[in-house]
Amino acid sequence: MQTIWKGAVSFGLVNVPVKMFLATHDHDIPMRLLHKEYNVPIHYSRTCPKCETEVSWKDIVKGYEYEEGHFVTFDKEELEKLASESSREIKISDFVELADIDPIYYQKTYYLAPEETGKHAYTLLVKALQETSKVGIANVTIRHKSSLAAIRVIDGVLSMSTMSYGEEIRDKNQLPNLPEKQKVEKRELDMAKMLIDQLSTDFDPDQYEDAYRERLLDAIEDKVEGREVKLAPDEEVTSVLDLMDALQASLKDLKSTPSDKAAKKTAKKSNTKRKKTGA
Structure with a gap:
């Protein structure tokens, strides 16, 4: 498996050096877009609409559109500085019960394996989480994206599940046709x-x-x-009265x-x- 991140899990003054690996993999069947007439793959190019030329990756920056047609830009170095050294640390701030976390918050799960120098601290954290049945809650920054995270044990292995922040969950009251005080026999x-x-x-x-x-x-x-x-054949859908x-x-x-x-x-x-x- 390919290492996608290196850093450390910390709680209190305890520091656990770890490597991060994806715990899941895409099982979709790959399909390519073809030109129908010739059955050959379609190519994509990064083209500037102003000068109508292809743009290389070295000339591309990220930008935020603060009003229509106006951007503030950030290059790779600026974004890395904003991420700061904390991007290499998964700092656990609280421990909670797993049942207290609604699945709506979960995004993607990663396995955490210990660095050679962190095996003892890794085992200690695994055992402590298992015996207390707790989940660590932390903030983490991966590839310039910050998210909440749940640190827990899966089959004896330390794992991290990225989570949405509370403000990212849509208010259920925005949903139409929700029943109000509907009686059930x-x-x-x-x-x-x-x-x-x-x-x-x-x-x-x-x-x-x-x-x-x-x-x-x-x-x-x-x-x-x-x-x-x-x-x-399409299944016939019958309305149940x-x-x-x-x-x-x-x-x-x-x-x-x-x-x-x-x-x-x-x-x-x-x-x-x-x-x-x-x-």
């Missing part, structure tokens, strides 16, 4: 809770698949082999045996493995 609520109970299980990310990616891989395979692409009927029908559909579910899960994993091999 007790029988409907009991049925809904029963349905939730029937669908409740332990979270296993491996049992979920990207259905669109699977269909796209099938279509790519068909096109490569010169076969006609087979598209599933009676909520109780919908709840009862949903519970009835869940009466499949555990062996059926296990067979479906095994088939899904086998199919996913086949697609990965084919890709």
Whole structure:
């Protein structure tokens, strides 16, 4: 894995030198834009509309438009100075309960591995977080972007999840058509809770698949082999007028045996493995 950042995690006077690695990777299928007539890739150029010439990266700066058509500019060195030395430190200011953080705040997760000189301090922080069941809250600057961060342990490894600041979360009151004091019948609520109970299980990310990616891989395979692409017919969407009927029908559909579910899960994993091999 490629190191994307080096710095240190600190809390109090304790300093833990670490390297940062992405904990996730993009699983999308890459598609390029082609000229339809010749099936060749389209090229992009950085062109100045004023002089109509291509601009090299060394002549490009970042700018903020403070009013229409007027900019203040910053070069790379200025932005690095603004980031300051704190950009190399993940300074934990508070420790909180994981359950207190709403998932809406999370952005991207990174693994943190210790530098050679920081193994003992790294292990100490991991053990302390595990035994207290706490999450460290810090500010971090990566590539000139500042964000809130949650420092926690995942499977014995220190991790950092970047988070949005409170001011970046949109006010829910901006949403249209939110129900106000809507009454729910007790029988409907009991049925809904029963349905939730029937669908409740332990979270296993491996049992979920990207259905669109699977269909796209099938279509790519068909096109490569010169076969006609087979598209599933659109599912007919029926409007449900009676909520109780919908709840009862949903519970009835869940009466499949555990062996059926296990067979479906095994088939899904086998199919996913086949697609990965084919890709």
